[in-house]
Amino acid sequence: MSRDLISPKKMIISFLILSFGLLAAFMSPTNEMNFWNKLLEMITNKWVTIMLLVAIVNATTYLNSDERKNANFLIRFQNLSSFLKKNIDQIWKIVLIFILYIMFVSFFGSFIFCGHNNIENINYLYYNIPMWLYILFYVFKLYFFMLGMGILTYLLQFKFSNYIIVILLMVFIAMMLVVEVSTKIDDIYNMPILISNYFKIIEYSTFFLEIFSNLIQLIIMNFVILIIFNYYSNKKWRSKII
Amino acid sequence: MIEIRNVCKSFKNNIILNDINMKLEEGNIYGFVGRNGSGKTVLLKIICGLYMPDSGSVLFDGENFNEFNKFVPNLRALIEKPTFFSDLTGYENLEALARIQNKIGKAEIEEALKIVNLYNEKDKKFSKYSLGMKQKLGIAQAIMEDPKILILDEPFNGIENETVLKISKYLLEEKSKGKIIIISSHIMEDLNNLSATLYLFDNGKVAKMYE
Numbered sequence: 001m002s003r004d005l006i007s008p009k010k011m012i013i014s015f016l017i018l019s020f021g022l023l024a025a026f027m028s029p030t031n032e033m034n035f036w037n038k039l040l041e042m043i044t045n046k047w048v049t050i051m052l053l054v055a056i057v058n059a060t061t062y063l064n065s066d067e068r069k070n071a072n073f074l075i076r077f078q079n080l081s082s083f084l085k086k087n088i089d090q091i092w093k094i095v096l097i098f099i100l101y102i103m104f105v106s107f108f109g110s111f112i113f114c115g116h117n118n119i120e121n122i123n124y125l126y127y128n129i130p131m132w133l134y135i136l137f138y139v140f141k142l143y144f145f146m147l148g149m150g151i152l153t154y155l156l157q158f159k160f161s162n163y164i165i166v167i168l169l170m171v172f173i174a175m176m177l178v179v180e181v182s183t184k185i186d187d188i189y190n191m192p193i194l195i196s197n198y199f200k201i202i203e204y205s206t207f208f209l210e211i212f213s214n215l216i217q218l219i220i221m222n223f224v225i226l227i228i229f230n231y232y233s234n235k236k237w238r239s240k241i242i
Numbered sequence: 243m244i245e246i247r248n249v250c251k252s253f254k255n256n257i258i259l260n261d262i263n264m265k266l267e268e269g270n271i272y273g274f275v276g277r278n279g280s281g282k283t284v285l286l287k288i289i290c291g292l293y294m295p296d297s298g299s300v301l302f303d304g305e306n307f308n309e310f311n312k313f314v315p316n317l318r319a320l321i322e323k324p325t326f327f328s329d330l331t332g333y334e335n336l337e338a339l340a341r342i343q344n345k346i347g348k349a350e351i352e353e354a355l356k357i358v359n360l361y362n363e364k365d366k367k368f369s370k371y372s373l374g375m376k377q378k379l380g381i382a383q384a385i386m387e388d389p390k391i392l393i394l395d396e397p398f399n400g401i402e403n404e405t406v407l408k409i410s411k412y413l414l415e416e417k418s419k420g421k422i423i424i425i426s427s428h429i430m431e432d433l434n435n436l437s438a439t440l441y442l443f444d445n446g447k448v449a450k451m452y453e
Contacts, residue, residue: 007329071321072383075290076342079312086342234311 010062014055014094018101021051026109035119036131038110043102044138049199050173052098052142053149057169059094060154061162063087081233084155091150099143127207134207141214145198148221155228172196188213195221243267244289244391244422249298251284258284260446262298266424268390271417273433274426276443282426283322285443286395289424290319302391319393324380328369332360332379335368339383346387354386357412359405374400381409385416392416392423398432410435 025045030038042048062068068087077083111119124134157165175196185191186205191213192198198217204210244266251259259281266272274282287293289300291313299306307314326335336351355361358378363371371379377400384392392413398406413423413436427433433440442450 007327009329070325071287071290071292071319072324072326072339072380073342074292075313075317075319076339077313078315081311 007062010059014058014098015101017051017055017058018048018098019105021045021048022102022105022109024048024051025106026113033114033118034122035110035114036122036135038114039106040124040131040135040138042106042109043135043142044201046176046200048102048106049142050176052102052146053172054169055098056091056095056146056150057153057165060091060150060157061165063090063154064157079233081229084229084232087154088151091154092147095143095147095150099139099146103139124207126203127210129207137207137211142199144218145221148218148225149195151225152221152228155225155232158232176200185209185213188216191216193217193220243303245301245304246285246289247299247301249285249288249295249300251281251288251293251296258446259288259295262446262448264441264448266422268420268422269417271413271423271425271433271436271438273430273436273438273440274424274443275428275430275433275440276426277428280443281446282443283395286319286321286393286424286426290314290317290321290393292321314391316389317391317393318384318387318389319395320380320384320397321393321395324376324383326368326376326379329367331365331367332371332375332382333364335379336383336386340386343387350386350388351382354382357385358382358409372400374402374405377401378405385412390421392421394423394425396427397425398427406432407435 022042024047025042028041028045028047030041074080074083077086122131123129124131127134153165153169156168160168172195175194176199179194179196181192181197181200181202183190184203184205186209188209192202198214198221202210204213246262246264246266249259249262250257262281262285274285276282284293288295291307294308300308302314302317326332327338330338333351333355336354337348340346340351352361352364355364358381360375360378360382363375366375368376368379377397381394381397384394397409401409413425417423417436425433425436425438430440440452441448442452
């Protein structure tokens with residue numbers, strides 16, 4: 001039996017959390033009867049995003065459990081850095097599985113909701129590109145940002161207790177629900193910096209500007225992760241990890 | 243050879259180890275004896291690279307792995323209470339640990355379980371294990387990859403005499419193969435069968451040495 005990923009119990013809890021988000025998205029009132037619009041509406045629904053993040057945090061607490069942080073486990077690695085990389089290696093697999101689940105349920109949910117007569121492709125509301133292309137872009141964007149969030153919460157758990165992580169998560173959820181970006185972004189200097197806005201549908205003047213802004217946001221996020229990773233890879237953290 | 247040079251360690255102004263020096267050579271069993279809190283477990287953790295000494299160094303054949311931020315290869319240990327995945331069986335737990343380095347397979351894992359008399363319970367969930375069985379599994383994970391340096395902290399806690407004798411016999415065989423084996427205990431009699439060189443710890447210092 002493989003124990004590279006996550007305990008079956010934690011996995012079931014995470015899927016239940018994701019399912020609540022997807023149910024909220026499916027039940028949200030809409031007049032939309034086009035399959036692609038409904039699909040976009042579902043995967044970009046803020047409750048799906050919030051529950052995805054909660055599911056990821058739930059999974060990363062497992063990676064930080066005593067079973068994986070004891071002496072038996074740790075000394076089998078070459079150094080602390082390879083120990084952290086091994087666990088980060090699990091996070092990308094976990095996030096990928098969760099996103100595939102969201103895509104699978106959203107796809108069939110939208111199909112059931114709209115019926116087979118409304119699947120003709122349309123253009124995305126803000127840019128002159130096919131909707132499927134924007135959905136594909138959004139899924140990639142969601143994956144990389146959520147991977148970053150997963151790694152960040154995993155690393156932060158070495159320093160902060162689970163209570164602090166829950167409080168940080170609540171603040172993030174509150175920001176997701178309260179802070180809105182209503183203005184159109186027409187140059188790179190106006191791109192949103194606040195992390196909760198990375199997961200929202202925001203109108204940019206061009207698709208290229210949206211891609212470029214997201215790349216910069218990803219670089220900022222990765223820079224922060226790299227600093228924290230190098231900080232914890234230091235040998236003085238060995239005794240604090242176990 | 244492991245050379246411990248002037249190792250000092252304190253926690254919040256409480257001196258735990260004070261200028262420890264020793265040379266541990268291949269083909270020997272070393273016993274660290276002392277009451278609880280005498281500093282022996284902290285020294286074992288420093289040897290394993292889990293704690294950094296405040297000053298001094300630990301050299302393995304002249305090499306200081308701490309300096310390069312590395313764990314010592316070919317060193318395995320049972321330190322304090324072993325922790326395993328409670329929802330996996332004993333065998334699956336060892337398999338999960340073995341997969342980190344992928345050096346051994348089923349045969350070696352089963353052999354280790356036989357040495358500690360746990361083979362018949364290998365398919366039980368860890369959560370169903372008694373204290374002694376958990377301890378046996380802890381020893382099994384330390385020996386299964388045939389390490390050159392073996393560190394066992396209070397290994398015989400909760401284990402029945404028959405298994406203690408069997409493990410002791412195994413350790414004597416491994417000693418004759420040229421391994422360095424370090425065992426700590428707060429009871430000197432635990433180490434009687436092992437013809438070990440004993441270091442008696444008191445207040446963070448080696449108070450006596452018996453060869």
